[in-house]
Amino acid sequence: MAVPHHRHRTSLEGVIFPPPRRLSPEEHDEATKLFNSLIEHFEPLQASNKGYKPLTLLRLTKGGVSVGDEFLELFFTFIQCDRLGVPETTLAETLASLRSFQGWTSEEQHELSQSLVEFSYFLMDNFYLPLKSLAAKTPQPTPAFLSRPDLSDPAIGTPQRVSNLRKCCLTRDRHRCVVTRKFDVREAEARYRIDGSNVRDDDGNSLLEETGNTTFLEVAHIIPHSLMSHSDISGESKLVQLHQLFGNFEIAFESVPDQPHTYKIDYINTNRMFRPDNLPVTRPLFITPDRSVEPPSPQLLELHRVIGRILHLSAAGEYIDKLVRDMEDMEAGGVCSDGSTRIDDYVRYRLTTEFHQMIVC
DSSP states (O other), rough: OOOOGGGOOOOOOOHSSHHHHHHHHHHHHHHHHHHHHHHHHGGGOOOOOTTOOHHHHHHHHHHOOOHHHHHHHHHHHHHHHHHHHSSOHHHHHHHHHHHGGGGHHHHHHHHHHHHHHHHHHHHHHIIIHHHHHHSOOOOOOOOOGGSSSSSSSSTTTTTHHHHHHHHHHHTTTTBBTTOOOOOEEEHHHHHHHGGGGBOOOOSEEEEEGGGGGGEEOOESSSGGGGGGOOOOOGGTTTEESSSHHHHHTTTEEEETTTOOOOEEESSSSSTOOOOOGGGGEEOOOOTTTTOSOOOOOOHHHHHHHHHHHHHHHSSHHHHHHHHHHHHHHHHOEEEEEESOOOOOHHHHHHHHHHHHHTTTO
16 A cells, blocks of 8 residues: 655644644535545444554544544545545545545455555654653753853753753642642752751741652653643643653643633543552642743643543553553563564664654654
8 A cells, every 4th residue: 555645744743733723614514524424434343453442543533633624634634645646636636536435446445444454554654652652751951062152041851951941840739740739859958958957938927847748850751841832831831749640641641611720630531440549639730929930831731631541531641551561571672582573663663763863753
């Protein structure tokens, strides 16, 4: 089957935060109706041979994007290119050619369903896999040969920028985890060395009563920099003790109606058996009095929640977790002599994650 023309896209940023572009109302309605018909027809027949539900992933992604026009155009262009190898085709032509798909032969329908699966793989390789692989990691220094020279602002990922980011977050969040409200142990120890028994938190309360209730805090990016064009602090981070759970899209922040910057924080899988830290909880986020440091972006927190839900309901999250574990085992020397090692998956994984780490320089 021909290589789709649009496989060169390296992220879905243009889909989730699309430029100002609209289909006509007629095109939008027809494309939406046809997309829904395709999913309704093929989703019950999907095979999860990779360990997740590819058509469910498409349906949930379409339902989660903020503006669907560009997603629909990308979807139908990809499908047509994958089926026919046509380098470019108009949306109207594609919709017309697919409109009668339910009357096609079983072989033609199978080929169409495979194109839908290929688009799901495209989303996995170019968005969900790098997103989930990178999101749980605290930013690391960028290698010198990849760093941007002679820029006035510190490059994303450099030690200076990571340090500045952490200081801003500590100031904004009063040196406390936004979920558990535990105080940062590094800051507590630094203040104790200076103030002794008079050590206090940012609100002037004694920290001596919290000697057993401190923790090491890390900055957690809402969305990894390599998949975003934003660079302001409101779009990138919070201080959380539960850094790994948040970065792995296992916990999410759901806004509370009519209460600005207040969120219900809970596990994505509400049926989770082991639930440390007494979630769910409802927390207002701290705001600096002079707004010198902006609070986390409500839009990005909602995007994070939607992505977590997509990963959970489609089983894509479990698939990625297993893939990452398998790839780490391979890096540790776990290559089988019988040829069963997933070398192709390893190469794809390394290329995908390394590329997205490189482009943040």
